[in-house]
Amino acid sequence: MTTGTGPGTDAATAGYLLRLGDDALIAGHRMAEVVTRAPQLEEDVALANIALDLLGQARPLLTRAGELEGEGRDEDTLAYLRDEPEFRNCLLVELPNTDFAHTIARHLLFSCYARELYAALAASTDDVLAGVAGKAVKELDYHRDHAAQWTVRLGDGTEESAARMAAALDAAWPHVDEMFTADPVISAAAASGAGVDPAGLRPAWDSAVDAVLAEAGLHRPDLPPQAGPGGRGGRHGLHTQSFGFLLAEMQHVHRSHPGAAW
């Protein structure tokens, strides 16, 4: 349970959990899109596994967010009945699977971040979050290794694979900073001890990613962060163009049957 230090604490923690839950939900959804389309059968299995882990992280996070919010929203209400501006995931996780290199680049940059994040959140004052984090960190160790191995294979493999991997990193890179930027909700959760300030995770992320890129013979892209209107992005509910299509597909059956149980 949260250590209640004021009326705003639960709301801040709820908002924080929503950000984490949305990151996992959308990252998992994108990963699941590749299943049946992977370059080889072993990857269909591996990517499905990763998608399942991410969904398995998202569900208790969203459930807990709904409880703390106190408006009777459960995991499905949150996943299926919110509109685009209410989703709080960072933009990196919603980037499309343009090719396998794009899938791997997104997955590497996100899992290196999420792994450090959950390692820190295992000490969260919110017991539910601490529990999810303790389990997630082991899963993310595997996700990070999987992404790192493919980054190295593609970077070191052929001229074509190296070029594709470099292009994919370029596409994802402008969305890195957002993961490490605290908005007021994240700052409040960090102050209460339920969350952590993501800026503190950056050095560990830098060294993990740099090590992978070095082994892959790839350069760290020299690209500035994407500029959002008024500095706004995913944490404010302002998403990339493909996100509306993702939600339309994800939500349409649930929304077509209001109030139905599945």
Add this chain to the structure above:
Amino acid sequence: MTLTGTAPAGPRQRFDAMISGEERIEPRDWMPDDYRATLIRQIAQHAHSEIIGMQPEGNWITRAPSLKRKAVLIAKVQDEAGHGLYLYSAAETLGVDRAELLDLLHEGRQRYSSIFNYPTPTWADVGAIGWLVDGAAITNQVPLCRCSYGPYARAMVRICKEESFHQRQGFEILHVLARGTPRQRAMAQDAVDRWYWPSLMMFGPPDSESAHSGKSMAWRIKRYSNDDLRQRFVDIIAEQVRALGLTLPDPDLAWNAERGHYDFGAVDWAEFTAVLKGDGPCNRQRIEHRRAAHADGAWVREAARAHAAKQADRAAAREAAR
């Protein structure tokens, strides 16, 4: 394939004795050419069915109507990929390789189960496939756990455990829909109506017309005839459909106390033949999806091979420098 050719009296007799003694044939044992060829054809077709079978339900992963159902469905599709892997490995023990078999699938020179050429237009299809298609697969496959070829039999033991889990999940999806809103109930009934007859076709043509059955029975690859297995399946689902509160679209379905079985109507074998020949609703689409995934992944597989070769060269260079 090295252990072939004219059989010396010894090995052939040993093989026959092992078969009649219900012993398992293992990859190193001598086996007749046509036993090997029959197994390769059957195991490859089975493996192809597992991976093509990922598609009809796979296209519902992104639309599953609850997070719980989405998780269960991802896990199911993942299991089917795993089944494909076990079965390609079992086929490889007979001297063929997966890449070669995939090429044959992509070129339309080897088959997969025709059932996967039917479309999945609604969420209820995910339930109907689990209940009827996985259900029919189990009825077919449980006897294969005792198949004379060891690697195939062992793969089937593992697979059957997971298939029965799939069948229960499919039943549960339909059970919830059947007790849901009128539209959900209608969706469930519609899906059962569409999958009932194709699921009966999964057991293959009637015994009177089954081309490969005789030898497969003698070799203890197959243990029950197509019609026997079909009957066994009908007897199961005719009972289960009542628990669902749905009906099967077969006016001739009725308990026959004399036979101790359910009677059922005539399967439309003309439809079966048309779908088998490639004229079903999704034949082209299923193969095209597989070909596209394989072609899109070619540069990835090539990169993995190139990286492995470079790694080996680097290791050899380090070794030489010592």
